[in-house]
Every structure is written in structure tokens, then in C-alpha cells.
Amino acid sequence: MIKKASNWVKFCISKIPKNGKKNIAMDLACGLGRHSIFLSKNGYKVISADLDFAFLKSFHGKNILKVQADLEILLAWPFKNNIFDLVVATNFLNRRIFSNIENSIKKDGYLIYETFAEGQQKFGKPRNKKFLLKKNELLTLTKNLKLIFYEEIKVKSGKTKFVKSRILCKNVR
Numbered sequence: 751m752i753k754k755a756s757n758w759v760k761f762c763i764s765k766i767p768k769n770g771k772k773n774i775a776m777d778l779a780c781g782l783g784r785h786s787i788f789l790s791k792n793g794y795k796v797i798s799a800d801l802d803f804a805f806l807k808s809f810h811g812k813n814i815l816k817v818q819a820d821l822e823i824l825l826a827w828p829f830k831n832n833i834f835d836l837v838v839a840t841n842f843l844n845r846r847i848f849s850n851i852e853n854s855i856k857k858d859g860y861l862i863y864e865t866f867a868e869g870q871q872k873f874g875k876p877r878n879k880k881f882l883l884k885k886n887e888l889l890t891l892t893k894n895l896k897l898i899f900y901e902e903i904k905v906k907s908g909k910t911k912f913v914k915s916r917i918l919c920k921n922v923r
């Protein structure tokens with residue numbers, strides 16, 4: 751699993767206006783916590799959620815609260831509505847949880863989402879279409895939010911290539 755924060759997450763954070771408050775972010779399916787640590791260093795209070803307790807135990811940072819939960823059980827979503835100023839989700843896809851994610855974001859809060867897209871199977875894992883976004887699919891999954899930035903892109907990291915879809919959007923409802 752990658753340890754450096756993604757360039758997309760860094761770019762989006764640089765575009766989200768700072769409002770002088772201690773904003774609360776959720777790092778969804780946080781893995782080894784690369785974005786939890788990045789967000790904590792950028793002044794957020796962070797909720798790091800993952801199924802895997804060993805991953806959660808592997809990292810530390812200021813103002814990070816860890817939640818071990820299966821985020822794919824729709825009716826056992828562990829978060830209240832309208833509590834996060836920001837949700838970050840990377841390299842994780844379950845299409846059915848988007849309404850739970852949306853409901854957890856406060857009005858004027860943001861969603862940063864980045865994961866693998868069709869075409870990725872030529873370069874490596876994941877190859878299962880269940881985990882690959884189709885063209886424009888991330889736009890459809892986030893249609894209730896206001897689009898700010900979106901791209902479908904081939905990213906190079908060293909010798910490895912990845913095909914990604916990624917979005918920054920805002921809850922304006």
C-alpha cells in the first residue's frame with residue numbers, strides 16, 4: 751500500500767478555502783493512514799475509518815481518532831448525518847455507500863474521491879470491473895453534489911502507470 755499522500759488529495763486540499771475553524775475530516779477506508787496524517791498536518795481533526803484493525807494501529811498523528819468499522823454494511827454506517835467538513839476516499843470503491851457518504855457531509859462540506867478506472871486492468875491490479883469506475887461514473891455517483899474539479903487520467907508513478915477517476919465536489923444542499 752502507498753504511503754505518500756496522493757497528488758490529487760494535495761491539490762484539492764490546496765483549493766478548499768480555509769475558514770479558520772477546526773474542520774473535521776473523515777479518511778474513509780484509510781489503510782495505512784497516509785491521508786489521515788496529511789490532513790492532520792493540515793490542521794484537520796481526523797476520523798480515520800477502516801475495517802482492518804492492524805492498519806488502524808499502524809499510524810499515529812495529532813487529532814486523529816480511529817474507527818474500526820465495516821463501511822460496506824449500509825445500515826450500520828457508523829457516522830451521523832452532517833458531521834464532516836470533508837470526506838476523503840482513495841483507492842476504495844463500493845458504489846452503494848455514496849448516499850451514506852453524502853449524508854455525512856455538512857452543508858458546504860467537501861468530498862475528495864479518487865480511485866481506479868477502466869483501463870487500469872492493462873497496467874495491473876485491480877482488474878475486477880467491480881473495482882473500476884466507468885467513464886463519467888464518478889460524476890453520476892456524486893450527482894447530488896456540486897462539481898468543482900473532475901478528471902479521468904493516466905498517472906505515472908515511477909515505472910508504474912495507473913488509470914484513475916478523481917473528483918472534488920461540494921455539498922451545497
Ligand SMILES: C[S@@+](CC[C@H](N)C(=O)[O-])C[C@H]1O[C@@H](n2cnc3c(N)ncnc32)[C@H](O)[C@@H]1O
Pocket residue numbers: 751752778779780781782783784785799800801802805819820821822823839840841842
Ligand atoms: C487499497 S487500500 C486504500 C487505503 C487508503 N485509502 C489509501 O489510499 O492509501 C483499501 C482499504 O480499504 C479497506 N477496506 C476494505 N473493505 C472495507 C470495508 N468493508 N470497510 C472499511 N474499510 C474497508 C481496507 O482495509 C484497506 O485499508
